[in-house]
Amino acid sequence: MAETPNHYETLYVTRPDLKEEDLAKIQQKLLDSISSNEGEVIKADKWAERELAYEVQDHKRGIYYILVFKALPEASKEVEKHLHFYNTDILRFMTLKITEEAANKNKGQQEEKTQKTETAAAAPPQSEPEPTPPAVSAEETVAETATEVPIATEEGGAQ
């Protein structure tokens, strides 16, 4: 039976003191490994730079990168191999198989964003400068989904 391509989501955290070019180099390496395995990249973004919940290799902050792609399992293995190779620069990484729906949601966001940047580029001085990095939009969606009734978690905990 021929293997069918899956959708994957890879999130990786790099050291905060890396230069832009190094970050771009790592990302490019991953993208190359996907395309060389006949995969399709759906989203490749800098997700956020944020404080880590605990120190990892003595680093308190990290830069999160997200990569959504559709490929055969071999391609995802290849990606993980590269992430292992940069283990001094990459603090943490995780690849998850995701549903097609979830992957396509990213596709829509990506298109919207490119449109936005295009319109911003068309009329840069008049329109408000839009400092909307991916981190902001991601956090917004987080806030939206989490506005429901707060659960009193400690209600019975003290008994």
Next chain:
Amino acid sequence: MDSRRDKRFFSKKKVCRFCAEPIDMDYKNIDLLSRFITDRKKIVPRRNSGLCAYHQRQLATTIKRARYMAFLPYTVLH
């Protein structure tokens, strides 16, 4: 209403939040997950979270993923 008040042990039936409203449980959704951890950063048990078994299992996995990616702490002692 009055008949309810008469019953001494009336309690509101808990409905699983994630069943009632389909929310994507994502390990990147830190605001949502942090509601299901205690002050000591433990995962809230099912009797307190009010989730169904299926979603509680999902939640536990998701929180553990978030911990690994340093979104959430494992303990308060870090």
